Amino acid sequence: MHIAVDKGDEEGKSFVAYLDFLKSSGYITPPMMDWVDLIQKNGNSSTHRLQPASPERALSTLAFTSQLLKLVYEMANKAQQYVTPAAAQ
Numbered sequence: 531m532h533i534a535v536d537k538g539d540e541e542g543k544s545f546v547a548y549l550d551f552l553k554s555s556g557y558i559t560p561p562m563m564d565w566v567d568l569i570q571k572n573g574n575s576s577t578h579r580l581q582p583a584s585p586e587r588a589l590s591t592l593a594f595t596s597q598l599l600k601l602v603y604e605m606a607n608k609a610q611q612y613v614t615p616a617a618a619q
Contacts, residue, residue, distance in 0.1 A: 533557070533602055545570055557602050565594045 534548035535541055537555060549566065552558040558566055572583065572591040583591070 533598070537602070558598075562598075562601075566598065569594050569598065 531541075531543075531545065531548050534543075534551045537552070537557060539548060539551040543551075549558065549570070553563075569591060572587060582588075
């Protein structure tokens with residue numbers, strides 16, 4: 531939700547609507563869907579049950595979420611270091 535809203539979607543929608551927004555905006559690509567779905571399933575499971583996740587599942591969810599954040603924010607920011615502004619050309 532936070533990524534989608536930060537990238538221009540509105541608050542108050544369902545998680546699926548946010549995924550659709552991120553897909554249609556190009557932030558989530560088809561090869562990423564399997565592990566983005568795991569973020570959703572693990573997060574949804576933890577929201578509705580108080581049973582703690584196994585350490586393996588928690589670390590996997592963290593790794594998948596971290597990768598999504600890196601792709602959406604960090605890599606785009608790093609690429610901007612090498613983009614020549616149009617005015618300077």
